[in-house]
Amino acid sequence: MDLLAGSVKLFVFNQTIRRSFTFIAIMDASQEANAPANGATGPDASGPPNERISQPSQNSQTASDFIDSQLQLEADAREALPYAFDHCTQPLGPLRQNLFSCLTCNPPPESPSDPFTPAAVCYSCSIACHGEHTLVELFNRRNFTCDCGTTRLPATSPCTLRIDPATGVKGPVHSQQPAEGNTYNQNCKNRFCGCGEVYNAEEEKGTMFQCLGLAGEEAGGCGEDWWHPECVVGLGREWARERRQAKEDAIKKTEEGEDVEIEEELPPGFPDEDNFDTFICYKCVDATPWIKGYAGSKGFLAPVWKVRQDDKDIEIEHIPEAKSSDAQHQAAQAGTTQEEPKPEEPTKTETNGTSEHKTHEPSSDTPLTILRKRSADEAELNESEPSESKKPKPDPPYHNSLSTPPPASFSLFCKESFREQFCRCAECYPLLKPYPQLLEEEYSYEPPLSESGGENGESVGTGSLLDRGEAVLSNIDRVRALEGVMVYNHLKEKVTNFLTPFAERGQAVSAEDIKAYFEKLRGDEQGIRDAAASGAGGGSGQGGDDNRREQSG
Secondary structure: OHHHHHHHHHHHHHHHHHHHHHHHHHHHHHHHHHOOHHHOOOHHHHOOHHHHHHOOOOOOOOHHHHHHHHHHHHHHHHHHOOEOOOOOOHHHOOEEEEEEEEOOOOOOOOOOOOOOOOOOEOHHHHHHOOOOOOEEEEEEEEEEOOOOOEOOOOOOOOEOOOEOOOOOOEOOEOOEOOOOOOOOOHHHHOEEOOOOEEOOOOOOOOOOEEEOOOOOHHHOOOOOOEEOHHHHOOOOHHHHHHHHHHHHHHHHHHOOOOOOOOOOOOOOOOOOHHHOOEEEOHHHHHHOHHHHHHOOOOOEOOOEEOOOOOOOOOOOOOOOOOHHHHHHHHHHHHHHHOOOOOOOOOOOOOOOOOOOOOOOOOOOOOHHHHHHHHHHHHHHHHHHOOOHHHOOOOOOOHHHHOOOOOOOOEEEEEOOOHHHHOOOOOOOHHHHOOOHHHHOOOOOOOOOEOOOOOOOOOOOOOOOHHHHHHHHHHOOOHHHHHHHHHHHHHHHHHHHHHHHHHHHHOOOOOHHHHHHHHHHHHOOHHHHHHHHHHHHOOOOOOOOOOOHHHHHO
């Protein structure tokens, strides 16, 4: 029976606690609505307390509106960060995953040549361990193990998500040895593209493209860097700035005062986005020269040449779509299967001879005749069997039909089916094997989505503050829950007495009133005097009880 009564009280407590959160929302909303901007004092702040109370706030907000706006903010946050962030990916080993570089923990040097220790952290650590830091999103990188909690980051920024092997409890973990297989590039310094420009998310316009990454910086490649289209074709960033400035000037002349979005255009020589699936920059192509031969063949676009800014006289040329390589390959296959027609044996014709000519009549099978027949049959059988020179030859390897790779540097743009076009003969497969990204499509690790814990799919970790508070209360110890119910009922009675006079006079509750009341509950003597002064003016309706005793209960 006591258990049933406790459960009923706990249910009542869970239902009524929502109203207590509503009252807290009233206080926060009132403080925001009535706080003077930038510390400035206005007419409301200069008058006596009674006058300030009698003037309702023009920016007042109801508790319902405040809670709705708060829930909307939290919903936007869940949309931007939809995955759970309660586990670090370091125990999972090397993965292709979304990474972030922390510029607060590892600030980039002023000069690119200065020493620098790059590091990158996983999605969960970027929020839980570096949520208040300045981060650069590197997007997906392959074969990477999270650096959070290692010697690549300062010990003052430990990983709070991993279990410390020394203590066996979750976090903080720091100064562990980083993974040896991680590779880094200039992106960890917030520099991107072949131009090495510092990325500014507020000012950056247009689209950047990520290279498939066949080689790291130490091998002459880019290491999955992000590229500006104009830098891929060698025009440089200045070309894009000049084009954008010209468009802005033209818009100002034609449509003054209107906010018109400027459409970014691709530079000449850069393929349309719908025509390719991924691309390999000229750095990585030069680092793996065997792949150059596939330019213009099936599954690949014509090469996009790298044109230096100082080579103004060089024209951008494109190898035509190779009908040669595919056609030659198909012709070679077809040619080996066709046999040359066998010449027909001449037939013996009878000549119109004299009466001496006689038709052949069957004769008796003498031993000599039988021997001749056998010799003729064996000769006929030998002629029907193909000789070694006439047997079909095996198909030539596909790479033999590829065109000779051009010597100049160029970027290679790949269609969706490009992986199926690589030659996999005994000579070519060893070249392909070190690059799994060329053999099959890559899949990136994604943390689990937040578990559904409500009508809108919120979980305890990502739901609203209101729902999270109720979730904690539903799991609280029974004795503490009953004590909380008693405290809540006591607080409810006091707050009701405080708000009743305002309701009777139809006055708005100001931030000063609420602040003074809770200062009184905390035992602040100055707050007590302020509250008493407000009460003398008919504001609080409170008695002169010393509420410090009640605070301890």
